[in-house]
Amino acid sequence: MFAGETFGEYRIMGKLANGGMASVYLARHLADATATPVALKVMLPHLLANPDYREMFTREEAMGRLLTHPNVVRVIERVESADGQALAMEFLDGRNLIQIVSAARRRSQAISFPVVARVIAAVSRALERGWTAVDAEGQPIRVIHRDVSPENVLLTYDGQVKLIDFGIAKQTHRPSNTRAGQLKGKYSYMSPEQVRGETLDHRSDQFSLSVLHYILLTGRKPFVAPNEVELLKLILSEDPVPPSRIDPTVPGVLEEVALRGLRKAPAARFPSHGSVADVLEDRYLSKYPAKEADIARLMESLFPAGKDAVRLRIQRLIDAEQEATVTGIRPPVPPLEQVEDELLEDSATILEGAIPDQPTANWRTSSSSAPLAQDQTEISVPEEQATVLTPAAVDVIPPPRRPATHHRGSHHVTGSHYNLSPSSFSPATAGLALLAVAALLALYFSFSEDRSEVATVQSGQGTLIVRASTGQAEVRINAELIGSTPIEKQLRAGRVSVLCSFRSREVVLKKRVDVMAGQRTETLCQLGHADLEVNGPKGWQVQVDDKPLQSPPVRLSKLLEGSHRIEWVRQTDGHKEVRRLRLQRGERKVVDGFEGLDR
Structure with missing residues (x-):
């Protein structure tokens, strides 16, 4: 849909995001040109016939109506039209926590512990609202969200x-369509049960x-493994490393809660979500408060209103709608594609891994192991549509400078940041510290068997390892053809563009x-999955790829x-009709026959 088109009683102002289940548009109600814009979440056309997705949409609407709370996104209404169905929701002008953490790391900017505590307390209150909510008859409905993750927690620019996203939430007093043993949610955030x-x-x-909470305190996930099976084993059997062993400045009460x-x-x-919020508010936030203004200052520092491309585009969408309402002429606004790269940068890698040898309060540069790229940074495109960037077109951003190590108890709150007090170090203390550091460095170099790693750090080089989840993929780094997976290459530290081309699948x-200096960074090129149903005329059999011949469906x-x-x-004469079909990640495709398909 394009700006100016209508969907039900709403006029589209512009697209905000693409998702696997829906596209989200900025829109306004036709009856009131001055009303606050809404987010219109429109189900993708190919999912309309799928009862599971329709049920998720219906559930999200019902949850939104029941769970009225300051920390839960408000669902206004469900919208039906000839083009499909949508949810009109409160428009949240902000970013999710993956984007916020990644932006902070790139800028070497700390997210203060009070802000972390405020965010976790607020989400706890929202979850408590779901668990204690009642239906129209006054009966508790016991809502479990089942997908609490950084993508589903948003901070708005006003704090x-x-x-958000109660699409897979479950009411425990009602039957569920989740089968026994079926997993719903993101693996890294799943509980053992x-x-x-x-x-x-x-x-x-x-x-x-x-x-x-652990990620916000340390900058890495508590459970990290090379594959999903090993990850689930860790969740079931291993305890996470205490945050204070990664960052000694983590306050004790926040570590205890996490x-x-x-x-x-x-x-x-x-015993309850409310208990979590109570501990954070009574034992920490009462001493080190963080309010909406502190969160707003953090957001403005990370995404300045006058410079951030995403914020500027949304403001232009609003201005264009106002002008179109008055004059009938809609000024052009850059399409979503022009800011998607910025959104991708804001969804970049959250550092993961083992405890660093030299823990630092700035967790955004503290990992000494191989970070794994987030799935959210990966885009699938048909091969013929893949844009191969020239080296000059790729900005390689140098890594942030490593700050000095902070020590527990030595910080002060200044706005939304922690700062070391210069007066807390005497000259004698500083001298002893320098001697200790010199002794440790001398010991390290005298026993090191591999000086190449030291040289790599000093030269600003890092190692990038690229693997493929299945088969082999042709790899380009900053437009340069490197070879086929698995590959391992020394690169200058900074952000690089990686293209993985699966020729047999025609997907890039x-x-x-x-790429971090002196470190081995590993990224996985992982193909997504799709479901397919193939039908055909009576008397025909169907073969998909190398699967056995079967009678349809x-x-x-x-x-x-x-x-x-x-x-x-x-079957009567062995006549064959062969077609090619491209499946999109997350798609559920139904093919009724070979007519109309490309040969």
Whole structure:
């Protein structure tokens, strides 16, 4: 849809985002030209016939109406039109936590512990509202969100904290369409009981929120593994490293809250979401308060209103709508594609890994292990549409400078940042510290067996390892053809553009990766999955790729995205019709026959 078109009783102002289930548009109600804009979440056309997705949409609307709370996104109404269905929702002008953490890391800018505590307390209050909400008859509905993750927590530019996306939430007093043992949610944020497919309660969401809390304290996930199976094993069996071993400045009460929420047994966690918020507010925020103004200052510093391309575009959409209402002429506004790269940069890698040898309060540069790129930085595009950037077109951003190590108890709150007090160090203390550092460095160099790593750090070089989830992929780094996966290459530290081309699938994955000086950075080019149903005329059989011939309908799940070969064979004479079909990541495709498909 384009600006100026209508959907139900709403006029489209411009697209805000693309998703696997819906596209989101900025819109306004036709009855009031001065009304506050809304976010119109429009289900993708190919999902309209799928009952599971329709149910998720219906559930999200019902949850939004029941869960009225300052920290929960407000759902205004469901909108039906000839073009499909949508949800009109409160427009949240801000960024999600993945974008915020990544932007802060790139700018070497700390997110203060009071702001972290305020965010976790606010989300806890939102989850508590869901668990204690009642229906029209006054009966508790016991809502479990089941997808508490950085993508679903937004901070607005005016300082609000909002929990969004109740699409897979569950009401425990109602039957669910989740089968026994079926996993819903993102693996890294799943509780042990969720991994085991057990019956869940509010304490599962508390575990997920504690994963998010841990990330905000340390800059890495508490459980990191090379694949999903190993990750789930860690969640079930291993305890995370205490945050203070990664960053000694982490306040004790914040560490205590995060680690208690990550306990394996639900009974060992806090009894309620409200208890989490109470501890944070009573024992920490009462001494080190953080208000909406502090969050707003953080957001302005990360995404300046007069410079941030995403904010500027949204303001132009609003201005264009006002001008079109008055004059009938709509000024052009840059399309979403022109700011998507900036949104991708703001969804860049959250550092993960083991404890660094030299922990630092600035967790954004503290990882000494191989960071894994977030799935959100990966885009799938048909190969013929892939843009190969020239080296001159790629900005390689140098990594942020490593700050000095802070020590517990030595900070002061200044706005939304922590600063060291210069007066806390005497000349004698500084001299002793310098001698200790010199001794440690001498010891290190005298016993080091591999001086090449030292030389690599000093020269600003890092190692990038690129692997493919399946088969081999042709890799380009900053437009230069490197070879086929797996590859390992020394590069100048900074942000690089990586293109992974899966020739057999006719798919190119594009991502941006931060290469850290003196470190091995690993990124995985992972193809997505899709579901396919193939029908055909009576008397024909169907073969998809190298699968056995079957009588239609043929239903296949978890097919790799990209190009597939479908062959229909007439049983009477063996006549064949062969077609090619491209599946999109997350798509559920139904093919009724070979007519109309490309050969």
